[in-house]
Amino acid sequence: MLRKMKCSLEEKVKGIKEYLAGEKAVVQICDELAIHSATFYDWLKIYNDIGEANLMFSTKNKYYSDSLKLNAVKDYLAGKGSLRNICCIYEISSPRVLRDWIKKYNGHKTIKSHNKQGDRIMTNGRFLGNSGM
Incomplete structure (x- = not known):
């Protein structure tokens, strides 16, 4: 099943080229295309x-292994880069994807892998050291 596209490829490329040429600001393009x-x-x-x-x-959907998810989250929480940097390093499609993994990790929730085996990862939570809690 194809994902619904809000903007056509032509609209995306036109907006990017207008931005790169200095013809329009990001805010203006985003308003015109109704995107964030x-x-x-x-x-x-x-x-x-x-x-x-x-x-x-x-x-x-792009498939990510359990170990990649966990390593990306741990690297981000260890301060090894910004959301975008970690996404570049691990070839994650969007910072939103990584942010969701981090929320699950910090909330002690499990993540199920795409292979339907139900592998449980990210249940250890974040180590906060001696915070007195």
């Missing part, structure tokens, strides 16, 4: 890193 600025910056990163053809939505 974080979405625009995600598109811009994809456009700059791997090209405009990759701005099209895929027909399936």
